[in-house]
Amino acid sequence: MTLPYERTRSVIGARQLLIDLAAASDNADLEKFRALSRRLLRHFPEPIDLQLSAGFAPGIWADPDATGDA
Template structure:
Protein backbone atom coordinates (compact mmCIF):
# COMPACT_ATOMS: atom_id res chain seq x y z
CA UNK A 1 0.00 0.00 0.00
CA UNK A 2 1.29 3.44 -0.93
CA UNK A 3 1.49 5.91 1.96
CA UNK A 4 0.80 9.65 1.59
CA UNK A 5 4.52 10.37 2.00
CA UNK A 6 5.46 7.87 -0.74
CA UNK A 7 2.76 9.23 -3.06
CA UNK A 8 3.89 12.82 -2.59
CA UNK A 9 7.56 11.87 -3.04
CA UNK A 10 6.71 10.16 -6.34
CA UNK A 11 4.93 13.26 -7.64
CA UNK A 12 7.74 15.61 -6.54
CA UNK A 13 10.49 13.34 -7.91
CA UNK A 14 8.63 12.94 -11.21
CA UNK A 15 8.26 16.71 -11.53
CA UNK A 16 12.00 17.13 -10.86
CA UNK A 17 12.78 14.53 -13.54
CA UNK A 18 10.52 16.23 -16.07
CA UNK A 19 12.07 19.64 -15.29
CA UNK A 20 15.53 18.17 -15.81
CA UNK A 21 14.48 16.75 -19.20
CA UNK A 22 12.80 20.01 -20.20
CA UNK A 23 15.97 21.99 -19.43
CA UNK A 24 18.43 19.48 -20.94
CA UNK A 25 21.13 20.93 -23.15
CA UNK A 26 21.36 17.73 -25.20
CA UNK A 27 18.33 15.72 -26.30
CA UNK A 28 18.81 12.41 -28.08
CA UNK A 29 15.49 12.05 -29.92
CA UNK A 30 15.47 15.41 -31.71
CA UNK A 31 13.54 17.29 -29.06
CA UNK A 32 10.84 14.67 -28.46
CA UNK A 33 11.68 14.09 -24.79
CA UNK A 34 12.00 17.80 -24.12
CA UNK A 35 8.73 18.64 -25.89
CA UNK A 36 6.82 15.97 -23.96
CA UNK A 37 8.40 17.05 -20.65
CA UNK A 38 7.44 20.69 -21.24
CA UNK A 39 3.86 19.66 -22.08
CA UNK A 40 3.56 17.53 -18.95
CA UNK A 41 5.06 20.22 -16.71
CA UNK A 42 2.53 22.79 -17.94
CA UNK A 43 -0.14 21.25 -15.68
CA UNK A 44 2.02 19.40 -13.14
CA UNK A 45 1.47 20.40 -9.48
CA UNK A 46 4.02 22.59 -7.69
CA UNK A 47 5.02 22.05 -4.06
CA UNK A 48 2.55 24.76 -3.02
CA UNK A 49 -0.25 22.79 -4.73
CA UNK A 50 0.80 19.58 -2.97
CA UNK A 51 0.98 21.46 0.33
CA UNK A 52 -2.62 22.68 -0.07
CA UNK A 53 -3.74 19.18 -1.07
CA UNK A 54 -1.98 17.67 1.96
CA UNK A 55 -3.80 20.10 4.26
CA UNK A 56 -7.16 19.27 2.68
CA UNK A 57 -6.64 15.51 2.28
CA UNK A 58 -3.92 14.23 4.64
CA UNK A 59 -5.00 10.64 4.02
CA UNK A 60 -4.05 10.99 0.34
CA UNK A 61 -1.16 13.50 0.27
CA UNK A 62 1.70 14.48 2.54
CA UNK A 63 3.38 17.88 2.78
CA UNK A 64 6.37 17.94 0.41
CA UNK A 65 9.83 18.01 1.93
CA UNK A 66 12.72 20.26 0.93
CA UNK A 67 14.30 19.50 -2.43
CA UNK A 68 17.27 17.15 -2.41
CA UNK A 69 20.13 17.95 -4.80
CA UNK A 70 21.35 14.32 -4.68
CA UNK A 71 18.05 13.19 -6.24
CA UNK A 72 18.68 15.34 -9.29
CA UNK A 73 22.15 13.87 -9.74
CA UNK A 74 20.63 10.40 -9.87
CA UNK A 75 18.12 11.43 -12.54
CA UNK A 76 20.90 13.01 -14.60
CA UNK A 77 22.91 9.78 -14.53
CA UNK A 78 19.87 7.77 -15.65
CA UNK A 79 19.19 10.11 -18.58
CA UNK A 80 22.86 10.08 -19.64
CA UNK A 81 22.86 6.27 -19.53
CA UNK A 82 19.66 6.18 -21.60
CA UNK A 83 21.07 8.70 -24.09
CA UNK A 84 24.25 6.67 -24.48
CA UNK A 85 22.35 3.45 -25.14
CA UNK A 86 19.94 4.96 -27.68
CA UNK A 87 22.69 6.73 -29.63
CA UNK A 88 24.62 3.52 -30.33
Protein backbone atom coordinates (compact mmCIF):
# COMPACT_ATOMS: atom_id res chain seq x y z
CA MET A 1 0.00 0.00 0.00
CA THR A 2 1.30 3.41 -0.91
CA LEU A 3 0.82 6.20 1.59
CA PRO A 4 0.14 9.80 0.53
CA TYR A 5 3.59 11.01 1.57
CA GLU A 6 5.21 8.21 -0.47
CA ARG A 7 3.18 9.14 -3.54
CA THR A 8 4.04 12.82 -3.13
CA ARG A 9 7.72 12.03 -2.66
CA SER A 10 7.61 9.88 -5.80
CA VAL A 11 6.14 12.66 -7.94
CA ILE A 12 8.72 15.13 -6.65
CA GLY A 13 11.48 12.59 -7.23
CA ALA A 14 10.27 11.88 -10.77
CA ARG A 15 10.47 15.58 -11.57
CA GLN A 16 14.04 15.68 -10.31
CA LEU A 17 14.88 12.54 -12.30
CA LEU A 18 13.65 14.22 -15.47
CA ILE A 19 15.72 17.32 -14.66
CA ASP A 20 18.78 15.14 -14.07
CA LEU A 21 18.22 13.18 -17.29
CA ALA A 22 17.85 16.40 -19.28
CA ALA A 23 21.16 17.67 -17.90
CA ALA A 24 23.03 14.33 -18.09
CA SER A 25 26.07 13.94 -20.27
CA ASP A 26 26.34 11.19 -22.85
CA ASN A 27 28.43 9.31 -20.29
CA ALA A 28 25.64 9.26 -17.69
CA ASP A 29 25.36 6.13 -15.57
CA LEU A 30 22.28 4.47 -17.07
CA GLU A 31 22.01 1.89 -14.29
CA LYS A 32 21.80 4.68 -11.70
CA PHE A 33 18.84 6.18 -13.56
CA ARG A 34 17.19 2.77 -13.93
CA ALA A 35 17.49 2.04 -10.21
CA LEU A 36 16.10 5.45 -9.29
CA SER A 37 13.25 5.00 -11.77
CA ARG A 38 12.29 1.67 -10.19
CA ARG A 39 12.22 3.23 -6.72
CA LEU A 40 10.10 6.15 -7.90
CA LEU A 41 7.66 3.99 -9.85
CA ARG A 42 6.95 1.86 -6.80
CA HIS A 43 4.83 4.70 -5.36
CA PHE A 44 4.04 6.67 -8.52
CA PRO A 45 0.34 7.48 -8.94
CA GLU A 46 -1.71 4.99 -10.91
CA PRO A 47 -4.46 6.13 -13.31
CA ILE A 48 -7.09 5.46 -10.61
CA ASP A 49 -5.21 7.80 -8.26
CA LEU A 50 -5.32 10.52 -10.91
CA GLN A 51 -9.02 9.91 -11.55
CA LEU A 52 -9.78 10.33 -7.86
CA SER A 53 -7.57 13.40 -7.62
CA ALA A 54 -9.26 14.92 -10.66
CA GLY A 55 -12.61 14.51 -8.94
CA PHE A 56 -11.41 16.43 -5.89
CA ALA A 57 -9.14 18.95 -7.61
CA PRO A 58 -10.20 19.39 -11.24
CA GLY A 59 -8.24 22.63 -11.47
CA ILE A 60 -5.03 20.70 -10.81
CA TRP A 61 -5.57 17.20 -12.29
CA ALA A 62 -7.43 15.92 -15.33
CA ASP A 63 -9.06 12.51 -15.56
CA PRO A 64 -6.50 10.36 -17.43
CA ASP A 65 -9.30 8.72 -19.43
CA ALA A 66 -10.29 12.15 -20.77
CA THR A 67 -6.75 13.02 -21.93
CA GLY A 68 -6.41 10.08 -24.31
CA ASP A 69 -2.96 9.29 -22.84
CA ALA A 70 -3.93 6.61 -20.33
